[in-house]
Amino acid sequence: MSETSLRLVWVYPDLLSTYGDQGNALVVERRAQQRHIPVSRIDVRSDQAVPTSGDIYLIGGGEDRPQRLAAERLRRDGGLNRAVANGAIVFSVCAGYQILGTEFVNDLGRPEPGLGILDVRSIRNDGPRHVGDILADVDERLGLPPLTGFENHQGNTVIGPSARPLARLRYGNGNGTGDGTEGAWSDTVFGTYAHGPVMARNPLFADMLLKLALDVHALPPVDEQWYEALRAERIAAATQQPA
Amino acid sequence: MAGNSGPLSPRAKLAVTAGKAAAAVSRAAGRGSGSVIGGKVALKLDPDLLARLATHLDVVLVSATNGKTTTTRLIAEALRASGQVVSNALGANMPAGITSALAGGSEARYGVIEVDEKYLAGVARDVTPKAIALLNLSRDQLDRAAETRMLAERWREGLSGTDAVVVANADDPLVAWAASSCPTVVWVAAGQEWKDDAWSCPSCGGVLQRPGDDWYCGDCGFRRPPPTWALSGDYVVAPDGVAWPIQLQLPGRANKANAATSAAVAAVFGVAPKVALERMYAVQAVAGRYDVVPYQGRDLRLLLAKNPAGWLETFSLIDGPPAPVLLSVNARGADGTDTSWLWDVDYTRLAGHPIFVIGDRKLDLAVRLEVAGLDFRVCADVDEAVRSAPPGRIEVIANYTAFQDLRRAVGN
Numbered sequence: 001m002s003e004t005s006l007r008l009v010w011v012y013p014d015l016l017s018t019y020g021d022q023g024n025a026l027v028v029e030r031r032a033q034q035r036h037i038p039v040s041r042i043d044v045r046s047d048q049a050v051p052t053s054g055d056i057y058l059i060g061g062g063e064d065r066p067q068r069l070a071a072e073r074l075r076r077d078g079g080l081n082r083a084v085a086n087g088a089i090v091f092s093v094c095a096g097y098q099i100l101g102t103e104f105v106n107d108l109g110r111p112e113p114g115l116g117i118l119d120v121r122s123i124r125n126d127g128p129r130h131v132g133d134i135l136a137d138v139d140e141r142l143g144l145p146p147l148t149g150f151e152n153h154q155g156n157t158v159i160g161p162s163a164r165p166l167a168r169l170r171y172g173n174g175n176g177t178g179d180g181t182e183g184a185w186s187d188t189v190f191g192t193y194a195h196g197p198v199m200a201r202n203p204l205f206a207d208m209l210l211k212l213a214l215d216v217h218a219l220p221p222v223d224e225q226w227y228e229a230l231r232a233e234r235i236a237a238a239t240q241q242p243a
Numbered sequence: 244m245a246g247n248s249g250p251l252s253p254r255a256k257l258a259v260t261a262g263k264a265a266a267a268v269s270r271a272a273g274r275g276s277g278s279v280i281g282g283k284v285a286l287k288l289d290p291d292l293l294a295r296l297a298t299h300l301d302v303v304l305v306s307a308t309n310g311k312t313t314t315t316r317l318i319a320e321a322l323r324a325s326g327q328v329v330s331n332a333l334g335a336n337m338p339a340g341i342t343s344a345l346a347g348g349s350e351a352r353y354g355v356i357e358v359d360e361k362y363l364a365g366v367a368r369d370v371t372p373k374a375i376a377l378l379n380l381s382r383d384q385l386d387r388a389a390e391t392r393m394l395a396e397r398w399r400e401g402l403s404g405t406d407a408v409v410v411a412n413a414d415d416p417l418v419a420w421a422a423s424s425c426p427t428v429v430w431v432a433a434g435q436e437w438k439d440d441a442w443s444c445p446s447c448g449g450v451l452q453r454p455g456d457d458w459y460c461g462d463c464g465f466r467r468p469p470p471t472w473a474l475s476g477d478y479v480v481a482p483d484g485v486a487w488p489i490q491l492q493l494p495g496r497a498n499k500a501n502a503a504t505s506a507a508v509a510a511v512f513g514v515a516p517k518v519a520l521e522r523m524y525a526v527q528a529v530a531g532r533y534d535v536v537p538y539q540g541r542d543l544r545l546l547l548a549k550n551p552a553g554w555l556e557t558f559s560l561i562d563g564p565p566a567p568v569l570l571s572v573n574a575r576g577a578d579g580t581d582t583s584w585l586w587d588v589d590y591t592r593l594a595g596h597p598i599f600v601i602g603d604r605k606l607d608l609a610v611r612l613e614v615a616g617l618d619f620r621v622c623a624d625v626d627e628a629v630r631s632a633p634p635g636r637i638e639v640i641a642n643y644t645a646f647q648d649l650r651r652a653v654g655n
Binding site: 013014015017018019020021022023026027030045046047063064065066069131132150152195196197200223226227229230233 | 382390391392393439442443448450461580581582583584585586587606607609610611613614615616
């Protein structure tokens with residue numbers, strides 16, 4: 001963390017903010033402010049350089065063409081790769097998750113190189129789009145309650161040897177490969193297919209990012225009333241929807 | 244000749260009759276107006292019926308993400324100055340509903356038709372419209388609708404050879420791109436508050452630059468077309484430079500924009516702006532929207548907002564604080580089942596209002612408002628919310644099925 005405030009970087013809202021992804025930035029920002037942690041949010045448009053001195057980077061979901069444009073511009077820019085090499089924290093969702101990997105299939109149906117900062121590779125599945133509530137048990141090393149989210153994608157993502165599944169599915173399609181995994185992570189880089197937005201439904205993920213950035217093991221409590229009520233409702237909804 | 248009863252073939256007549264019979268059965272069974280089922284039966288018997296019904300009408304199509312029902316109504320009112328109008332006034336805007344509406348207007352000269360965004364190209368092919376009004380395109384129901392830019396692309400391809408005069412919003416880059424392949428376009432500077440679906444050039448993918456009201460792509464040079472009509476504050480400025488005041492009963496900037504576009508469409512048919520606008524002033528509410536309803540001794544104003552662009556325009560028209568605000572959000576099939584769009588809406592605009600929250604997805608909304616740092620109260624239903632609200636007219640903002648639920652609950 002820099003000396004004055006925690007730097008929260010939202011990558012490419014002009015291309016990758018189709019599914020309420022701003023919500024992830026708002027929740028992280030809000031939960032920092034409630035703990036009196038000074039936080040400055042930096043929204044980086046795709047014609048601007050990605051700063052390398054951020055603490056937490058958020059990258060969201062988007063449509064197929066903007067996803068390709070974002071990958072092209074992020075590869076050319078190199079800032080996100082340099083930030084990760086410096087130990088920055090990255091949390092990515094859906095199209096953003098695929099971009100962090102080594103390769104995905106772009107809107108033209110061709111393999112597109114990703115940034116290679118998470119060992120995953122994505123293809124497009126031929127079946128129906130994955131749409132609906134998901135519920136998954138988070139990797140126990142992260143010590144978090146179950147992940148609830150809303151997925152809406154056509155990707156199948158295979159996790160390579162140097163990354164781990166973020167969660168094991170109870171309901172939903174997640175990585176879509178049939179191995180029961182959802183999302184991936186390694187060190188300080190995380191990816192998920194869960195929208196909702198994911199931080200609104202899983203505020204302890206936001207706290208995890210804050211704790212990593214601040215290098216602390218605990219944060220003061222905040223009022224969880226509405227988050228808890230929403231989580232309970234959506235977890236019940238995931239278990240009740242038709243398979 | 245006016246009217247479309249004469250030229251129908253025996254099969255088309257049979258189809259219309261069968262459709263009306265099916266609609267009557269549907270109504271009798273309490274399943275809504277029956278317009279969609281009637282149209283479906285009729286189209287099954289005569290797949291070309293829509294084209295045939297439209298043959299002897301001057302057809303105007305209206306499509307957009309937001310404002311199409313209201314604009315259809317405004318254009319219909321304006322054109323009544325010069326002849327009878329048939330219209331799908333209740334918003335049944337897919338081919339079956341449109342067929343049913345046209346079948347009901349055998350004496351009409353004009354057909355003013357709202358069309359769902361996804362069906363515009365097909366309907367435009369079937370009915371050979373004289374004019375097409377394109378208002379705006381933005382994210383809506385992302386769990387099932389096509390991507391927003393794909394819709395613009397379908398419009399662009401489907402309308403590229405049209406003989407219609409296309410009346411299009413120059414301030415929406417997606418609409419401008421969709422319309423710019425059409426041979427005859429009347430550009431209207433109708434404004435668009437929501438900008439977050441058009442930061443990328445629809446043509447080349449470059450980043451759009453947006454200084455003031457202008458926009459252009461720095462990469463390929465695609466830019467805002469010069470408008471001939473413009474909404475300017477409370478006035479619509481016609482191509483001859485005359486500014487006409489807009490004095491609608493309908494509230495808000497977006498409806499002034501709808502009126503400006505409607506005046507431009509009316510002019511295509513020779514109806515002067517003064518005449519067109521004055522006829523639009525008679526419109527008080529459209530399918531329940533903007534209606535002020537007395538309920539439990541209070542006044543409720545019912546406002547429909549289905550997506551982030553719609554919520555943004557709605558926030559700008561409600562009474563200021565301390566007017567109480569009641570919000571209701573559902574996520575049923577017709578709403579889209581993904582509620583993540585709530586996070587694209589800037590709810591901090593409601594700061595200072597007492598806020599009451601109901602609807603199927605009130606907990607999503609509660610977390611959203613909590614994170615926005617607002618005070619709010621979650622209520623079991625509209626009755627509890629109305630009982631809890633401090634004095635003053637209650638501004639009720641709801642998305643699609645939540646709006647229908649509310650209308651039923653308050654007897655509108």
